[in-house]
Amino acid sequence: MPNPSPKTLSVRRVPREEALSSPSAGPATSRLNKRMAELGLCSRREADAWIEQGWVRVNGQVAGMGMQVTPADRITVDKAAEQKQQQQVTILLHKPMGYVSGQAEDGHQPAVTLIQARNHWKGDPSRTRFTPQQLRGLAPAGRLDIDSVGLLVLTQDGRVARQLIGEDSDIEKEYLVRVVWQGPQGEISQDVQAVFPREQLARLRHGLSLDGKALKPAQVDWQNPEQLRFVLKEGKKRQIRRMCEQVGLKVVGLKRIRMGRVTLGQLPAGQWRYLAPHERF
Known part of the structure; x- marks a missing residue:
């Protein structure tokens, strides 16, 4: 029974003149599984499984595990891999x-x-x-x-x-976050928006750090007087709770409502x- 026709990914081939003019000794290489992941074909783990099955070819030759490739190499994947992915x-x-x-x-x-x-x-x-x-x-x-x-x-x-x-x-994640304000006069759970300092809201949007690293800018606005809406593009461990702690807020409810x-x-x-x-x- 004939093998199914391979799925070909179009990869830009570097002109010979461009390759010769490069100051490096040769074109940069990377592991095949990493390159396949970068091209959006599959994950690295999947790539390894496909290579092991003999479903991946580089420039027409069956690829081996751990193979190094350049951006100019032509990568093709058998239909069997595509069908499994579907x-x-x-x-x-x-x-x-x-x-x-x-x-x-x-x-x-x-x-x-x-x-x-x-x-x-x-x-x-x-x-x-x-x-x-x-x-x-x-x-x-x-x-x-x-x-x-x-x-x-x-x-x-x-x-x-x-x-x-x-x-x-760079995918956005959106959350609704119910908070209480732990201010100088004690804990306030009603109409938190009215007492929460505006400069602290600005810090939530940009200016905080976690684990010694500055956080990316975030969208933070009041959804209602007791609830904030966060839109983040990162996801550090307990990020929103830790961000709120830094500005005197305590999270009492957190719900993710959107990803992308x-x-x-x-x-x-x-x-x-x-x-x-x-x-x-």
């Missing part, structure tokens, strides 16, 4: 309080234990049917603290994970749905 799922969960995002810790269950048929939202427009195979390699792309609720993305697709939590990710262009919407707490084919982060 079977991967991305799941949107409304994480309730009391569940951890990743591995079980301190006796608390991981959020992935909620991904079962009985918790599949009846309003999910997707026609995908749940199977236990969809749990294999399903991992959170971003975290929510045990005391936080809202949108948690779990995916089998390394491309989605890289887009949401990769080093170069995908919103929590009407998804009930403790239930999940599939990311639809037309949805993009």
Whole structure:
């Protein structure tokens, strides 16, 4: 039976004159799995699996593990890899309080234990049917603290994970954050907006540091007198809670409602749905 035709990725080939004029000894190289991830073909882990299966070719030759490539090299991927990738799922969960995002810790269950048929939202427009195979390699792309609720993305697709939590990710994450003001006259939980200093709000937007590193600018505004709306482009551990602590605020409720262009919407707490084919982060 003939092998399926490979999927070819168009990569700009460096002209010979440009290569010769480079001051370096030769074109820069990188590991094949890293290059494939940079091109958005797959994750590094997936790339290694495809290379091991013999599904990846460089300039027409079957690639070997750990191979070095240049931007001028032509990378092709067999249809078998593409078909396997299409079977991967991305799941949107409304994480309730009391569940951890990743591995079980301190006796608390991981959020992935909620991904079962009985918790599949009846309003999910997707026609995908749940199977236990969809749990294999399903991992959170971003975290929510045990005391936080809202949108948690779990995916089998390394491309989605890289887009949401990769080093170069620029995806917005939106949160609604209920706070109390721990001011000079004690704790204030009503009409916090009226007493919270404007200069401290400005610091939340830009000017704070965590772990010795300056934070990226954030969008922070009052949603109502007791609730702030945060839009971040990074996700350090307990970032919003730690930011608020630095300006005298205590977080008493935190809910993520959006990641990129995908919103929590009407998804009930403790239930999940599939990311639809037309949805993009």
